[in-house]
Amino acid sequence: MADAKIIDGKALAQDLRAQVARSVAELKQRHGLTPGIAVVLVGEDPASRIYVRNKAKQAVAAGMASFVHKLGADTTQADLLALIDRLNADKQVHGILVQLPLPDQIAADAVIQAIDPAKDVDGFHAINTGKLIIGLPALAPCTPVGCVMLAKHALGELSGAHAVVVGRSNIVGKPLAQLLLRENCTLTICHSRTRDLAAVTALGDILIAAAGQPEMVKGGWIKPGACVIDVGINRVEDAAGNTKLVGDVDFAQALKVAGSITPVPGGVGPMTIACLLRNTLRAARAIAGLEQEQ
Numbered sequence: 001m002a003d004a005k006i007i008d009g010k011a012l013a014q015d016l017r018a019q020v021a022r023s024v025a026e027l028k029q030r031h032g033l034t035p036g037i038a039v040v041l042v043g044e045d046p047a048s049r050i051y052v053r054n055k056a057k058q059a060v061a062a063g064m065a066s067f068v069h070k071l072g073a074d075t076t077q078a079d080l081l082a083l084i085d086r087l088n089a090d091k092q093v094h095g096i097l098v099q100l101p102l103p104d105q106i107a108a109d110a111v112i113q114a115i116d117p118a119k120d121v122d123g124f125h126a127i128n129t130g131k132l133i134i135g136l137p138a139l140a141p142c143t144p145v146g147c148v149m150l151a152k153h154a155l156g157e158l159s160g161a162h163a164v165v166v167g168r169s170n171i172v173g174k175p176l177a178q179l180l181l182r183e184n185c186t187l188t189i190c191h192s193r194t195r196d197l198a199a200v201t202a203l204g205d206i207l208i209a210a211a212g213q214p215e216m217v218k219g220g221w222i223k224p225g226a227c228v229i230d231v232g233i234n235r236v237e238d239a240a241g242n243t244k245l246v247g248d249v250d251f252a253q254a255l256k257v258a259g260s261i262t263p264v265p266g267g268v269g270p271m272t273i274a275c276l277l278r279n280t281l282r283a284a285r286a287i288a289g290l291e292q293e294q
């Protein structure tokens, strides 16, 4: 069998960002409206700092306004909630993103639920989660939206396909399941208590791994010809002691079995940021009372 086709998330994300940038330019010209995103970072987590920098940079590159708020690691929950209140009221801000994880003294859920659902570009607010489940227009979480776009890019139509998702987090697994149901997939969700995981994953025409377990999914876990979307981002040490990024899928093995597969890095990651920009554009349009473009 030929090697799996590698799904180029970088290129697809670039196309999506370009599409968002064109829409932003048109929004400015026709309606005098510049979508703005506020990105809030609390503490010094090195990975979070990189994510925040990239998000702000990409927003500006798409023609948006970006407002970065860096707060100290000892910030209180009350101080953070006061900032969220100000951002909720700020007319220049259409999207609010609080980079997770937050320090221990702050309850992430209290902060997420304090964000105006209309500005919840991460799509984590209970209102958006509920709308997603009952099929109303909602700001949906960026990584799951990106996963569905990648699968559609590889397969075209998803309707009727059996999708197996490994992971049931509120950020990835659960919203992804809802989005796949919207695409009329038959759905199986696996998690850390699933029995005989390898046998279940091998049923998937689409297999999406979001468990945070380095290279857990082996070649034998994959249905021959399946579309494999690897959400995992795991930092591991190679034989020479250097840190490298790997996904939740054993890429070398999967390449021999799958029909198509996303690489790590360069698969789901770039799509997440592009979908964040898309959500910010959608939030700005909705707040201004404009129809969505697609």
Ligand code: NAD
Residues within 6 Å of the ligand: 143, 166, 167, 168, 169, 170, 171, 172, 173, 190, 191, 192, 193, 194, 197, 210, 211, 212, 213, 216, 231, 232, 233, 234, 268, 269, 270, 272
């Ligand atoms: P999480 O830890 O919140 O959830 C992991 C889920 O996987 C849980 O539901 C758990 O039940 C399941 N799981 C854990 N170990 C398992 C096992 N051995 N077998 C079966 N199921 C198992 O993680 P998360 O926030 O959903 O993220 C998952 C992965 O995706 C992480 O590697 C994270 O870094 C990555 N991630 C990537 C992006 C991106 O943009 N590419 C975005 C978000 C998360």
